[in-house]
Amino acid sequence: MPDAQVLKALDVSKSFGMVTAADGITLEIQAGELVGVVGANGSGKTTFLNLVTGYLRPDRGRVLFMGNDCTGVPPRAITKLGIARSFQIPQLYTNLTVLESLLLSLAAEAGEGVAFWRPLYSQARISPGLELLERFGLRPYAHRLASELPEGGRKLLDIALSFALKPKLLLLDEPTSGVSIEDKFQVMDTLMKIVAESRLTTVFVEHDMEVVQRYSRRVLAFDNGRVIADGEPGRVLADPDVRKAVLGRV
Amino acid sequence: MGAWMSWTPLVGAALLVAVPAVLPDWIVFIVALALAKFMAVLAVALFLRAGMVSFGHAMFYAVGAYTVGFGVKWFGLRDIVLLIPLGALLGAAFAALVGLVMARYREVFFAMLNLAFSMMLYGVLLKLYWITAGTDGLSAGLPTFLGYAPSRESLRVFLYYTTLVVTVIVVFGVYRFLASPLGFYLKAMADNEIRIEYSGESVRHVVYVTYVLSGALGGIGGVLAGFTVGHIVPEYSFWIQSGDFVFVALLGGYTSVVGPLVGSIAFEFIRTYASKYFPNEWQMVLGIIMLAIILFRPGGLWAIYEEVVGRFGRRAREAKRA
Numbered sequence: 001m002p003d004a005q006v007l008k009a010l011d012v013s014k015s016f017g018m019v020t021a022a023d024g025i026t027l028e029i030q031a032g033e034l035v036g037v038v039g040a041n042g043s044g045k046t047t048f049l050n051l052v053t054g055y056l057r058p059d060r061g062r063v064l065f066m067g068n069d070c071t072g073v074p075p076r077a078i079t080k081l082g083i084a085r086s087f088q089i090p091q092l093y094t095n096l097t098v099l100e101s102l103l104l105s106l107a108a109e110a111g112e113g114v115a116f117w118r119p120l121y122s123q124a125r126i127s128p129g130l131e132l133l134e135r136f137g138l139r140p141y142a143h144r145l146a147s148e149l150p151e152g153g154r155k156l157l158d159i160a161l162s163f164a165l166k167p168k169l170l171l172l173d174e175p176t177s178g179v180s181i182e183d184k185f186q187v188m189d190t191l192m193k194i195v196a197e198s199r200l201t202t203v204f205v206e207h208d209m210e211v212v213q214r215y216s217r218r219v220l221a222f223d224n225g226r227v228i229a230d231g232e233p234g235r236v237l238a239d240p241d242v243r244k245a246v247l248g249r250v
Numbered sequence: 251m252g253a254w255m256s257w258t259p260l261v262g263a264a265l266l267v268a269v270p271a272v273l274p275d276w277i278v279f280i281v282a283l284a285l286a287k288f289m290a291v292l293a294v295a296l297f298l299r300a301g302m303v304s305f306g307h308a309m310f311y312a313v314g315a316y317t318v319g320f321g322v323k324w325f326g327l328r329d330i331v332l333l334i335p336l337g338a339l340l341g342a343a344f345a346a347l348v349g350l351v352m353a354r355y356r357e358v359f360f361a362m363l364n365l366a367f368s369m370m371l372y373g374v375l376l377k378l379y380w381i382t383a384g385t386d387g388l389s390a391g392l393p394t395f396l397g398y399a400p401s402r403e404s405l406r407v408f409l410y411y412t413t414l415v416v417t418v419i420v421v422f423g424v425y426r427f428l429a430s431p432l433g434f435y436l437k438a439m440a441d442n443e444i445r446i447e448y449s450g451e452s453v454r455h456v457v458y459v460t461y462v463l464s465g466a467l468g469g470i471g472g473v474l475a476g477f478t479v480g481h482i483v484p485e486y487s488f489w490i491q492s493g494d495f496v497f498v499a500l501l502g503g504y505t506s507v508v509g510p511l512v513g514s515i516a517f518e519f520i521r522t523y524a525s526k527y528f529p530n531e532w533q534m535v536l537g538i539i540m541l542a543i544i545l546f547r548p549g550g551l552w553a554i555y556e557e558v559v560g561r562f563g564r565r566a567r568e569a570k571r572a
Contacts, residue, residue, distance in 0.1 A: 079450035093438040107431040
């Protein structure tokens with residue numbers, strides 16, 4: 001398969017007062033890639049996701065998605081274009097059931113999100129919805145409120161809600177943060193299996209080097225709002241500069 | 251519990267159908283008025299689900315009532331079957347206009363902006379004497395039903411059953427609305443607007459569509475109340491009326507469609523009896539009831555009922571087993 005460029009950032013910069021959260025970020029993501037983004041707290045990882053998804057507007061530079069300029073396009077429009085994201089702190093509908101939440105994503109994907117006469121619970125949606133929950137290991141919770149999920153489940157549902165939108169690019173913000181050490185790899189195994197099966201271009205932000213090492217095929221290291229290294233995990237994570245920036249030691 | 255619950259709507263509907271046959275005229279009047287107001291209460295309840303409160307929905311209620319007033323006065327239009335959809339349409343149109351501003355706001359701004367718009371309408375209705383007759387108000391006159399003019403004696407019953415039929419249609423319509431993706435987004439809004447936007451949907455659109463629907467509901471309620479009471483005054487748009495709608499939604503419980511219905515009927519009776527037995531303190535009675543509801547059963551009367559039925563159902567099952 002020839003490389004097709006999905007995302008391109010050109011000199012993207014953003015400052016908050018004196019703090020430069022993104023400092024001339026330039027990078028490309030090709031179709032089918034699985035990219036891990038590492039960096040210490042405050043290195044600009046999440047800011048980068050916020051810039052790509054339109055939550056923040058860059059002060060300078062451009063973001064191209066599938067070759068089209070989408071700099072500063074608001075989140076809703078970005079989502080419609082095909083970029084979906086998950087959140088470090090799961091963004092769920094706590095008073096809806098797990099299945100209802102997912103059905104809403106499926107309805108949105110089908111362009112029926114604002115239909116006000118057809119029922120949410122349609123047969124055409126329920127079985128794919130349950131199937132998707134099965135893949136995410138959430139089937140047993142289908143009829144429970146989202147607020148009743150354990151933390152790992154909350155993370156998975158947050159990602160499932162984005163995945164159900166059938167994006168062309170999936171951005172995951174710290175998929176394992178807040179998940180216990182025992183569950184961490186299980187959550188990642190589940191996710192990576194789904195991503196691999198659907199050949200979805202995925203970028204995940206992660207501060208846990210072990211997770212990045214194990215699951216990504218390419219790593220971008222962030223420090224002070226810049227990309228300081230970009231390449232295959234073994235090489236990037238062994239780089240003394242990266243180790244110093246991310247771990248604070250070599 | 252299942253068997254008990256599935257009978258409830260039928261029993262409730264049967265009771266409502268039986269009202270004019272078995273109860274005196276003044277009660278028929280009270281229930282008809284309660285049903286008319288229920289539609290406006292339902293409009294308010296929709297927003298309560300989304301975590302938003304409106305202190306101005308009486309404006310749509312007034313639009314409906316004045317549709318009747320002007321319809322009769324200017325066009326000699328007094329057919330209720332025509333005026334109901336017309337009131338719904340004008341209520342919706344008014345909401346479509348006001349909603350352009352309202353859909354941008356949440357929380358206290360939404361509450362107070364609604365109040366502001368309703369009081370502006372109140373001011374207009376009050377001051378434009380040569381058009382609206384100010385506090386003298388307009389007379390609704392006697393309605394016809396698809397051209398048929400019932401006798402004065404049977405009018406009350408005709409009006410009652412018309413209201414009841416409209417109630418059934420409204421309950422069905424709002425139920426469908428709440429079961430739709432947009433209805434669920436409305437509920438989801440209270441939890442998380444960010445996730446909705448990141449699903450590619452517009453929260454503002456959800457609010458706007460709901461607002462237009464709520465305007466239509468208020469309009470229908472206003473038409474029916476206008477005919478039931480017979481006299482249309484600017485107070486229809488007054489903030490106390492809006493406050494009543496919020497009060498009733500909380501009293502009955504806003505998480506279901508039935509809650510506001512139960513609340514409306516209960517409210518009219520509480521008010522009638524409270525003002526009969528405590529003529530000077532009846533508002534205090536309402537206040538105490540509200541306090542008790544909020545403190546002990548924030549789900550409202552309907553939640554209390556569900557709880558009681560649940561307990562009875564459990565006891566019945568246990569008795570069966572024993």
